[in-house]
Amino acid sequence: MxxxxxxxxxxxxEAQIRQFVRAGMELGGYRVTxxxxxxxxxxxxxxxxxDLVILDLALPDIDGSELLERIRGWTGVPVIILSVRAGEAEKVKLLELGADDYVVKPFFMSELLARAKVVLRRQSERKDGESALRLDRLVIDFAARTVELDGKRLNLTPKEYRLLQVLAQHPGKVITHQNLLKSVWGQAHVNNTQxxxxxVRKLRQKIEVDPNRPKILLTELxxxxxxxxxxxRDHARLD
Amino acid sequence: MLPAAKTDFKKYLDAARIWMRRAMAPGGVTGIIMGLVFVIATDAVLLLAKYIEELPPVSLTFLIPVVLAAIRWGTLSAAITAIGGAGTISLFYYNPFYITGPEERSRVLGLIVFLIVSLVLGYLASRTRRDAARALKRENEIRDLYTFSQRISAANSPAGIFEAMQQHLETLVGRKVLLFDSLGTLEAKSERLSDVEIPQAVTEAVSKLPAVGIDGSKGIVVDDHRGSAWLVRPVSTNTADFGVIAVDLGRPSEVFDELRARVVALIADAGLSLERLGLARTISEARTRAETEQFREALIGSVSHELRTPLSSILGASTVLSLAPEVAANARLKKLAALVHQESERLNVEIQNILDASRISSNGLQAKLEWAEPADFINAALQRCRNRLTSRIVEVALPEELVLLRIDSVLMERALGQILDNAAKYSPPESTISVRGYLESGQFVISVIDQGAGLDADDRTLLGQKFFRGNRHSQVTSGLGLGFWIASAFVAANNGTIEATSEGVNKGMTVTVRLPLPMKENDKE
Structure with missing residues (x-):
C-alpha cells in the first residue's frame, strides 16, 4: 500500500451504505471519515x-452535483460519485463538473476499491509531473511527443497523437466525447462523434493487438x- | 426652427420613399410603364396589319391590352392603357381635328364609348384579379391552419404544441419567430430553439411584458444590438396560455412602422384563430398528460430507489465479506458470502428488467442515436455477462474494417446482454456460444448462436411476448421471462429487427439482430 x-x-x-463502504475501505487500508x-x-x-471523497448524489440538504461544484470551487481533491441514477447524460454532466469517476449503485466493493486506487494514484502522479506514461506495452513520452509500442516507435498522425495525449493526461479517467472532440478538433466539432x-479505430489499429477487443483504449458506452x-486491472462493472 | 425643419424634411423624405416603394410594387410605376408599352406594342401590331390586310376593328383590338394590364397590374395600369389607346387611336386612325361630317362624329362617339367600356372593363378585371388573389391567400391560410391543427392534435405535450405554434406563426409572419411559454417564464418552448441564440434584450423584454400588462396589443420593440429590432408581444391579448412571441423585424428602416403594424395584425389574427381552435384546452390537457408522465416517472424512480438502496447495501456488504481475510480463510463462509453476492446480483438484474419493461410499456424509451462502433457495445455486453458466461466457450468474430452505425450503444448493449444471458441460461456448460458480427446487404448483422434448448413450436409463436417462458423451462431456470421482449424493444428503438430461429428442441437457437447501415456519404472523414 x-x-x-x-x-x-x-x-x-444511508447509514448502511456508509457502514459497508467504511468496512471495505478499511480492509483496503484507508482511514475513513x-x-x-x-x-x-x-x-x-x-x-x-x-485524500479522496466518495460522494453519494442523493443528499438530504445539498444536491450532490451542486456539492461537487462547490468542492471543485476550491479544491482538486479526487471525488468518486456514487449514484443510483445510471443515465449516461448524468455521467457526462458529472465528469464535466469535475468528478474523477463514478460508480453506479449497486456496486462491488472490489470495484470501488479499484477506482479509488486509480484516482489516488493519478492524484499523486499529477504532483510528480511525470513526462512519460507507461501502459503495458505502450510508452508515451510527452516531452518528446513520441509513442512506443514494445520498444518500437509508432507513426501517429498529429490528430492521433493529440487524441492519445488527451487521454493519457488522465490515465484511467473517462474523458467525455465532447471533451475529446473539443481538445482535438476544436469547439466547432463537439458534435462530430464520427x-x-x-x-479511435485508427489509433486502436496501431496500439492494440486486436482493435476489436481493445485492452488499452477502452470505451465507456x-x-x-x-x-x-x-x-x-479493469474491474467488473455492475451498472 | 431648424430642428423642426429638419424633421419636416425627413418626414417628406420618408413619405417619398414609401411612395417609391409602393410605386415599385406591382400596381405601381411598373404598371404605368407596362400600360404605355402595351399601347405602343398594340399600335405597332395594328400599323403592321394595316399594310398586309384591311384594318381590324381598332378600338376592339385595344380592349385586349387593357384587360391584360388590369389583370396583371390593376386598375391604374388598365386606365393608362385605355387612355393611351384612345389617344393613339385618335392620332393614327381618325383625325380628331377635323370633325366634318356625321361619319367623323360617330367615330368620335365610338372613341368615347371605347374609353368608357375599357375603363369599366379594366376596373372589373382588376377587381376579379384582386378577389382571386385574396381567395388564393385565404386558401393558403386555411391550408396552413389545417396542417397546424393536425400537428396540434398529434402533439402530446405543451412543448409540441408550442413548436407547432411557432412554425405556424413563422409561416404566417414570414420572419424569424421565437415563442416563449406563458407570460413570465423564460423557457423558450420549441426544441428547435436549443441551437438558436436568443438575444438578451428579447428575453428581458419577455420577462418585462407582464409588467406592461396583458394589453400589450401593440407589443414592444427592442434592439438586439446586432442590427435587428424585435417585436415582443403576447400571442393573444385575451389569454396568457399562448405565450409570448418575439418576431425579428430586421434592420430598423423607414417602413418599420408599416411592417410592425402588419406583423401585429398578423399576430392578432393568429391569436384569434388559436382561440377558435380551442387550443387553450388542448394545451392544458397536454400539460396534464405531461404531469401524469412525470408522476409515473417519479413513481418508477422511487420504486427503483426503494428497492435498490437496500439491495446496494446487501450486494456491497456481501462483496466486503468476500474480501475479509477471516471469511476468505473459511471455505464454507466464503461460499455463503458468494451465494449472497450472486443472488443479490440476480435480484438487481430482475429489478433492472422490471424498470426497463415499465419504461418500454409507457413509451418512455428514447434512443439517443449516435455514431458508434458495434464492436464497442458487443464487447461491453460480453464483459457484463461474463460471470454468467463462465464455463461456456464464447467465440467472437467481428469484421476487420471499421463499421459505424447510428445507434444508441447503451440500449444495444442491454439488448445484446439479454440475448447473451438467455443463451447462457438455456444452454449446457461447456457448450459453445458464438457471437458473429458481419455486414450483409446494407445491414450490420449480429447473430448469437447457442447449442442449447432451442425452441419448440409453441415457443416459436410465444417468444417475444412479455413474461413468456417456455413451459419446459419454468421449473428449471429462474427469471421473469422479460429478456427477449426487452431485447426486441431495445433493438426496435435502434431501427433494427430481431429474429430467433431454431432447428428444434435441443438443437440450439440463433438470435439474429439486424441494424441498418447509415448512408454511405456519411462515412467520410
Whole structure:
C-alpha cells in the first residue's frame, strides 16, 4: 500500500451504505471519515486533509452535483460519485463538473476499491509531473511527443497523437466525447462523434493487438473513452 | 426652427420613399410603364396589319391590352392603357381635328364609348384579379391552419404544441419567430430553439411584458444590438396560455412602422384563430398528460430507489465479506458470502428488467442515436455477462474494417446482454456460444448462436411476448421471462429487427439482430 494511511471521506445519507463502504475501505487500508449530509461533508473537507471523497448524489440538504461544484470551487481533491441514477447524460454532466469517476449503485466493493486506487494514484502522479506514461506495452513520452509500442516507435498522425495525449493526461479517467472532440478538433466539432470513432479505430489499429477487443483504449458506452490504468486491472462493472 | 425643419424634411423624405416603394410594387410605376408599352406594342401590331390586310376593328383590338394590364397590374395600369389607346387611336386612325361630317362624329362617339367600356372593363378585371388573389391567400391560410391543427392534435405535450405554434406563426409572419411559454417564464418552448441564440434584450423584454400588462396589443420593440429590432408581444391579448412571441423585424428602416403594424395584425389574427381552435384546452390537457408522465416517472424512480438502496447495501456488504481475510480463510463462509453476492446480483438484474419493461410499456424509451462502433457495445455486453458466461466457450468474430452505425450503444448493449444471458441460461456448460458480427446487404448483422434448448413450436409463436417462458423451462431456470421482449424493444428503438430461429428442441437457437447501415456519404472523414 501507500506510505501512511490515506484519508477517505464517505458522504452518503444511508447509514448502511456508509457502514459497508467504511468496512471495505478499511480492509483496503484507508482511514475513513463519514458524513451523512452535504454541510458535514463540506466541513470535513475544510477541516481535515482529505485524500479522496466518495460522494453519494442523493443528499438530504445539498444536491450532490451542486456539492461537487462547490468542492471543485476550491479544491482538486479526487471525488468518486456514487449514484443510483445510471443515465449516461448524468455521467457526462458529472465528469464535466469535475468528478474523477463514478460508480453506479449497486456496486462491488472490489470495484470501488479499484477506482479509488486509480484516482489516488493519478492524484499523486499529477504532483510528480511525470513526462512519460507507461501502459503495458505502450510508452508515451510527452516531452518528446513520441509513442512506443514494445520498444518500437509508432507513426501517429498529429490528430492521433493529440487524441492519445488527451487521454493519457488522465490515465484511467473517462474523458467525455465532447471533451475529446473539443481538445482535438476544436469547439466547432463537439458534435462530430464520427470523427472520434474513426480516429479511435485508427489509433486502436496501431496500439492494440486486436482493435476489436481493445485492452488499452477502452470505451465507456455513451460517455467517452479512457486509457486502462497501468496499476489496476479493469474491474467488473455492475451498472 | 431648424430642428423642426429638419424633421419636416425627413418626414417628406420618408413619405417619398414609401411612395417609391409602393410605386415599385406591382400596381405601381411598373404598371404605368407596362400600360404605355402595351399601347405602343398594340399600335405597332395594328400599323403592321394595316399594310398586309384591311384594318381590324381598332378600338376592339385595344380592349385586349387593357384587360391584360388590369389583370396583371390593376386598375391604374388598365386606365393608362385605355387612355393611351384612345389617344393613339385618335392620332393614327381618325383625325380628331377635323370633325366634318356625321361619319367623323360617330367615330368620335365610338372613341368615347371605347374609353368608357375599357375603363369599366379594366376596373372589373382588376377587381376579379384582386378577389382571386385574396381567395388564393385565404386558401393558403386555411391550408396552413389545417396542417397546424393536425400537428396540434398529434402533439402530446405543451412543448409540441408550442413548436407547432411557432412554425405556424413563422409561416404566417414570414420572419424569424421565437415563442416563449406563458407570460413570465423564460423557457423558450420549441426544441428547435436549443441551437438558436436568443438575444438578451428579447428575453428581458419577455420577462418585462407582464409588467406592461396583458394589453400589450401593440407589443414592444427592442434592439438586439446586432442590427435587428424585435417585436415582443403576447400571442393573444385575451389569454396568457399562448405565450409570448418575439418576431425579428430586421434592420430598423423607414417602413418599420408599416411592417410592425402588419406583423401585429398578423399576430392578432393568429391569436384569434388559436382561440377558435380551442387550443387553450388542448394545451392544458397536454400539460396534464405531461404531469401524469412525470408522476409515473417519479413513481418508477422511487420504486427503483426503494428497492435498490437496500439491495446496494446487501450486494456491497456481501462483496466486503468476500474480501475479509477471516471469511476468505473459511471455505464454507466464503461460499455463503458468494451465494449472497450472486443472488443479490440476480435480484438487481430482475429489478433492472422490471424498470426497463415499465419504461418500454409507457413509451418512455428514447434512443439517443449516435455514431458508434458495434464492436464497442458487443464487447461491453460480453464483459457484463461474463460471470454468467463462465464455463461456456464464447467465440467472437467481428469484421476487420471499421463499421459505424447510428445507434444508441447503451440500449444495444442491454439488448445484446439479454440475448447473451438467455443463451447462457438455456444452454449446457461447456457448450459453445458464438457471437458473429458481419455486414450483409446494407445491414450490420449480429447473430448469437447457442447449442442449447432451442425452441419448440409453441415457443416459436410465444417468444417475444412479455413474461413468456417456455413451459419446459419454468421449473428449471429462474427469471421473469422479460429478456427477449426487452431485447426486441431495445433493438426496435435502434431501427433494427430481431429474429430467433431454431432447428428444434435441443438443437440450439440463433438470435439474429439486424441494424441498418447509415448512408454511405456519411462515412467520410
Amino acid at each position: 501507500t506510505d501512511g494511511e490515506q484519508h477517505v471521506l464517505v458522504v452518503d445519507d 463519514e458524513a451523512a449530509n452535504g454541510s458535514d461533508a463540506l466541513r470535513e473537507i475544510t477541516l481535515h486533509p482529505i 470523427y472520434l470513432r474513426i480516429f 455513451g460517455v467517452g473513452y479512457r486509457l486502462s490504468d497501468p496499476t489496476s
